[in-house]
Amino acid sequence: MLTVNAAWNIWNFRKPILKALLAEGHRVTVLAPLDDSVAKLEKLGCRVLPLQMSAKGLNPLEGLRLRRAFLKAFRQERPDIVFSYTIKNNLFGAMAARRCGVPFLPNVTGLGTAFLSGGALQRVAEGLYRHAFRRLPKVFFQNEDDRTLFLSRRLVRAEQTEVLPGSGIDLQHFNAAPYPEGEEIRFLMIARLLRDKGVHEYIEAARMLKGEGARVRFQILGATGSENRTAISREQVAEWEAEGVIDYLGTAPDVRPHIAEAHCVVLPSYREGAPRTLIEAAAMARPLIATDVPGCTAVVDHGVNGFLCEVRSGDSLAEACRRFLSLGEDARRVMGKAGRAKMAADYDEALIVQAYERAMVQMLGRGF
CATH class of the missing domain: 3.40.50.2000 (Glycogen Phosphorylase B;)
Structure with a gap:
């Protein structure tokens, strides 16, 4: 059972x-x-x-x-x-x-x-x-x-x-996807919309980078209205959409197309067991940005397959995003391939x- x-x-x-x-x-x-x-x-x-x-x-x-x-x-x-x-x-x-x-x-x-x-x-x-x-x-x-x-x-x-x-992770199902082209960078957060997943810090970082004129899109894929006392309402998400800070993608039975279209997958969580979305994204050869907390640090090797930032800090998350943006396309691809290799070896x-x-x-x- x-x-x-x-x-x-x-x-x-x-x-x-x-x-x-x-x-x-x-x-x-x-x-x-x-x-x-x-x-x-x-x-x-x-x-x-x-x-x-x-x-x-x-x-x-x-x-x-x-x-x-x-x-x-x-x-x-x-x-x-x-x-x-x-x-x-x-x-x-x-x-x-x-x-x-x-x-x-x-x-x-x-x-x-x-x-x-x-x-x-x-x-x-x-x-x-x-x-x-x-x-x-x-x-x-x-x-x-x-x-x-x-x-x-x-x-x-x-x-x-x-x-x-x-x-x-099923390495065939979550196979490496071709890295997306284009100058506009898509950051993708996949998570239930909970405070403890770092949604507010993600919003703060998005406001900062957009305010600086960066060519970026911040996307969120995940359910609202969860049975959790830190859940974020659909009404709050609608306000962020109207502000132009994020693109809310709702939910999806298959996350792979969304990961394939992203340049970087982000999880600013306060703590994780084993962050499934990061594991799936790494298996698909996507660079990662996550908080320096248990669970996330097991998946993200700082500077190798992604970047770590301080927990509960929109400023630190924004800086990690800036650091990612400063990389050339070849360096981003190398990061993604390193994540894929780590998943094949350990996960x-x-x-x-x-x-x-x-x-x-x-x-x-x-x-x-």
């Missing part, structure tokens, strides 16, 4: 695991809130069961309800093993799995707003992690910084942990499948 806070997450990011399990004859069930990816998952060969949950907040009552929902599902389905992703599924799924004796393998794909906020909310989150993960034989992380943080806070033990190269999806198979052998005595 695979569980996550949105079925589309499994379809978009976990297909290598699904395909490997199904190819070996395993029955795979996805437990997640339903969306328009369900039909595609079922066509692939999965069963999909509905999970009622909210992706935002750590409300104690909602947590108890979610734990009961996991208990019910685990007892009815009796999965041999559960692979879990996203914060609430990891926390309350682990508690339920321990209660009914089901092997459980969480993947810490990011820390979320709770860890970014500090104060009481962070202490609550840490207490939940400490309780939920203490007896698990294996916990996957998507970058070394998150693993180190969990170890420093004594939320896990070193022998439990393993760092994966994100979710892996091939086959590495993820192998790690999960090793974990299954450790926990069940057999692999895929």
